[in-house]
Amino acid sequence: MKTRITALFGIQHPILAGGLMWLSDARYVAGIVNAGGMGFITPRSFDTLDAFRDQLKLCRELTQGKPFGVNLTLSSRNANNEMVPRHIEIALEEGVRHFETVAAQPEPLFKAIHDGGGIVVHKASRIRYAQKAEALGADAVCLVGMEAGGHPGMNELPTFVMGAYAVERIKIPLVIGSGRQIVAALALGADGVVMGTRFLTCHEVWAHxxxxxxxxxxxxxxxxxxxxxxxxxxxxxxxxxxxxxxxxxxxxxxxxxxxxxxxxxxxxxxxxxxxxxxxxxxxxxxxxIGFATKRVSIAETMATLMLDAAVHLNRLKTLETAP
Ligand SMILES: Cc1cc2nc3c(=O)[nH]c(=O)nc-3n(C[C@H](O)[C@H](O)[C@H](O)COP(=O)(O)O)c2cc1C
Known part of the structure; x- marks a missing residue:
């Protein structure tokens, strides 16, 4: 499948695995990247800047030169936000050019990323926040519905409704938080999906x-x-x-x-x-999480998702030709 998102990130499948606090380390992100998606390491998950840098080096090794990303989340509780500019510098120094941002005021992040030759997908929970990010120069936006895991904001709309409005209002590549429903997201006019929960049970996640x-x-x-x-x-x-x-x-x-x-x-x-x-x-x-029914690897999960997508895409084609 080729969309503006696969072209922008140079990936095989239109799937972004959003940053996961504490969990998206080098092994997890490399698993996503090697399976054809784009993943984002969360710098805040590591106690020191050196530990974060080590994860970037390890991820580069595990992905054998394939691009991978870094998530930059400005905390609404302001915890350690002053470290974020250093996270960008370190990521750029280590050759990372793909970023996912979450911030109420993202301009300084966009500037630092673009000055360093990077691209950024900005995650937002409301269409107007996504439009603001577009106006400020984001390369793509990612809209998460109220059903997304983590912090989906104060928005009360599910992805299916919000995504349909968003495609009329956003011009840059658009990703929607849609769990497993890849073809539904593409049918709405989005360029890809962002997922987190679906991968939590994979072997590559270090948790207990x-x-x-x-x-x-x-x-x-x-x-x-x-x-x-x-x-x-x-x-x-x-x-x-x-x-x-x-x-x-x-x-x-x-x-x-x-x-x-x-x-x-x-x-x-x-x-x-x-x-x-x-x-x-x-x-x-x-x-x-209800779709995660087996203990499998990220590659197996990705293969299941893309097979599922192919089946549903074919079904749509059958509808087109039905008498
Ligand atoms: C365990 C977990 C931790 C997360 N941590 C972050 C984070 O630190 N920064 C961020 O931008 N999003 C975070 N998210 C949101 C994901 O990146 C992604 O947008 C979301 O999981 C997509 O919706 P889904 O959970 O329905 O797949 C987290 C989600 C989960 C499940």
Whole structure:
């Protein structure tokens, strides 16, 4: 399949695997890239800048020169945002030219990336934010619907509705957060899909086996959202911790400190991803986890997705010629 996104990123399949905090390291991203998609390492996942640089070097080795990307997320809680310019410098020094950005004010990021000869796909949760990114010079935009895992913003529209509006309003290449429905996304007029949740159970994800096995048992109702009352909606695994956070919101908690360690990323990393306790932490995940029914590699997942896409594309063609 050839779209403006495959051309822009020089990839085989129109699939971007969005950055995954704590999880999209060199091994994961190389798995995505070697399977024909584009993946993004999350610099914030590493304790030091040197550790981040080491991951870039390792990824370059594992991908044998194929391009891979870096995710730049400006945190709405402002945690360590001052490090982001250094992340860009280091990525450029290590030969990375593909970036995914998430930021309310992305101009400085776009400038630094473009000055370094890079390209950027900006992830947004509303069409008007995507239009703003387009006006500011993004090379492509990625729109995530309210069903996306992680932080889908305050938008309440699902991808299927928002994507259909977006293709009329966005001129640059457009990617929509659409889990498995690649052909549906292309049929809407988008140039590709962005996925995260669907890959979480793959062998290349370093997290604890308990976590991955638990996710295999999840269906489309296994995710929930919290923190909406703080205007920071978070789509996560519906576990004990998420339910407690929801109850605290219900009881009136409205500031981050009131939730303490319950909403800290390091809690999720230490207790769930490392420790294997799936009831702990805010564990980013969306409803498309129900499609992950087997423990397989990224390459096998990608092959399944593209086979599925081919089947549905053929079905559309059959409809065209039906009497
Ligand atoms: C575990 C996890 C961590 C994520 N961390 C980030 C992140 O740090 N930065 C970011 O831009 N998006 C992050 N996302 C969002 C993904 O990049 C992607 O946009 C989203 O997963 C797509 O929707 P899906 O989950 O329905 O596939 C995360 C998603 C998950 C599931």
């Amino acid at each position: 086996e308990n976590y991955k096995n638990h996710l295999i048992g999840c269906d489309e109702d296994a995710s929930t959202t919290a923190m909406r009352s703080l205007k920071d909606t978070w789509r996560v695994l519906a576990n004990d911790n998420a339910r407690t956070v929801q109850a605290m919101e219900g009881a009136g908690a409205r500031s981050y400190p009131e939730f303490g360690d319950r909403i800290k990323g390091t809690t999720t990393r230490d207790l769930c991803y490392r420790g294997g306790d799936v009831q702990q932490g805010m564990v980013s995940m969306g409803p498309s």
